[in-house]
Amino acid sequence: MRAVVFESAGNLTLAERPEPTAGHKEVIIEVAAVGVCGTDTHVFDGEFEGTIFPLVPGHEASGIVVAIGAGVTHVAVGDQVAVNPSTTCGECEYCLTGKSNLCRAWNGLGVVASDGASQERFTAPAANVFKLKPETDVYQAALIEPLACAIRAYDILPRKMSEHYLVYGAGTMGLLMAQLAPRAGAASVTIVDLNEGRLATAREVGIDNAYTSANDAGREKWDVVIDCTGNIRAIEDGLPRVKAGGTFQHFGVAPAEAMANYSPFRVYRDEISIVGTMAVLNSFGRAVEMFEAGAIKSEPMISHSFTLEDYPQALEMFRKGTGRKLQIRPNDSSSKVFHA
Ligand SMILES: NC(=O)c1ccc[n+]([C@@H]2O[C@H](COP(=O)([O-])OP(=O)(O)OC[C@H]3O[C@@H](n4cnc5c(N)ncnc54)[C@H](O)[C@@H]3O)[C@@H](O)[C@H]2O)c1
Ligand SMILES: [Zn+2]
Ligand SMILES: [Zn+2]
Structure with missing residues (x-):
């Protein structure tokens, strides 16, 4: 064998x-x-x-x-x-x-x-x-x-009806997370990837709001922002886009030594939840x-x-x-x- x-x-x-x-x-x-x-x-x-x-x-x-x-x-x-x-x-x-x-x-x-x-x-x-x-x-x-892994990630998200979701990364994991969002009550799902080919796949699986930058999405803030890239630039771009009272999830695996910048004041003032999720x-x-x-x-x-x-x-x-x-x-x- x-x-x-x-x-x-x-x-x-x-x-x-x-x-x-x-x-x-x-x-x-x-x-x-x-x-x-x-x-x-x-x-x-x-x-x-x-x-x-x-x-x-x-x-x-x-x-x-x-x-x-x-x-x-x-x-x-x-x-x-x-x-x-x-x-x-x-x-x-x-x-x-x-x-x-x-x-x-x-x-x-x-x-x-x-x-x-x-x-x-x-x-x-x-x-x-x-x-x-x-x-x-x-x-x-x-x-x-x-x-x-994606279902585990949803276990620790709020899953409220009529929330707006933003997913970074249209690889396998981002596509799975985005496709599950309507099942968790999402009113809309937006996906962002730098790679146009990946966005084409996103549209094929039914995610029509697919952009190379969240700036093009026609919305300023989202209730739930999920990083499925592990890329620090995506994380730093995504965290400020979380609506007050909303949630940011680290699904992507960043390099172990990497650090990201965010505003602790904003996390306090707007009661932002930052959550991780690991495997199954x-x-x-x-x-x-x-x-x-x-x-x-x-x-x-x-x-x-x-x-x-x-x-x-x-x-x-x-x-x-x-x-x-x-x-x-x-x-x-x-x-x-x-x-x-
Ligand atoms: N938490 C878990 O349990 C778990 C389980 C499986 C995978 N992962 C992690 O999830 C992440 C995604 O996995 P995958 O298989 O989909 O990977 P992938 O490499 O196929 O997809 C990542 C996508 O992110 C895009 N991307 C990279 N930088 C970007 C940026 N700055 N802005 C927008 N998009 C950007 C890439 O173009 C790519 O399409 C990886 O980090 C992986 O290790 C986590
Ligand atoms: Zn794997
Ligand atoms: Zn044990």
Whole structure:
């Protein structure tokens, strides 16, 4: 069986690995698709805290169950599934108080110490495997993992009826956050990205208020402003646009050492809430339900798929910021273009 292996920081190989076998409460999944995201580049570059090499990357996975171990009852061979990559210790202060996404020993499959899905078949703990309906598109279902992050983000937003939302960044995450806004009561949704191509995708998924600058949006202030770029200029542009009493959310991951300027006086005077959100917390099953309910238009969001052999090209393309969501399809015989 073939697997992409990050051997050490900056160094990957396509390796032959033995077929996995299912242990107690484990599931073996034939991978249909696994999304590429910024986390993969950070892991590859050796910048992700805690990664232990060698590691098979890939944490946004969907596929078909090909074997189950003893004690697995909620999925069967042949089921389509999506996989929550987060595993937590279950013992620390955070795990024991319902905040396991903040676990100090957080381990993501394909991110920290357990192999991920950039291989023909991979092993997941049964508790992380979520069954899909037979009619669900198993390739597009690889978007359920990022959707679970977006749903976590909404858990900590006010979600009041008739509020106006401004989202920075029309990458996968910004597009998901913007598409969920009407479900959270938004009266309007505006999206901003410097890249015109990304704005075209935003319009294809139904976000018509799409601009290269918030100055062009015909509105001065928004109730909720969400940064989905991690870019300091976007953050500094967005915070002053929050209406009094409103909320600014850091969804994007800024560089660990970066600092941003804002007015503490304004945060006080206008009661601005600044909130963060980190990964998935009890939101994966809800993401499956929202995905299967058609809450997002997934087809326009995926532009290319790559074979395991072409993994380096996928990483390269991701770094250039071209294309939309890029996927690895380990059991496909050729790479494909869905949207140029
Ligand atoms: N909080 C979480 O749980 C979580 C989960 C997944 C991803 N993320 C983070 O969310 C962010 C977005 O992820 P993605 O996969 O959509 O990334 P992406 O790179 O595909 O998209 C980011 C977009 O931001 C745009 N952008 C950059 N600078 C900008 C600026 N100054 N103004 C306007 N737009 C700008 C880019 O053109 C790009 O289209 C990343 O930082 C990622 O690490 C956070
Ligand atoms: Zn990801
Ligand atoms: Zn813990």
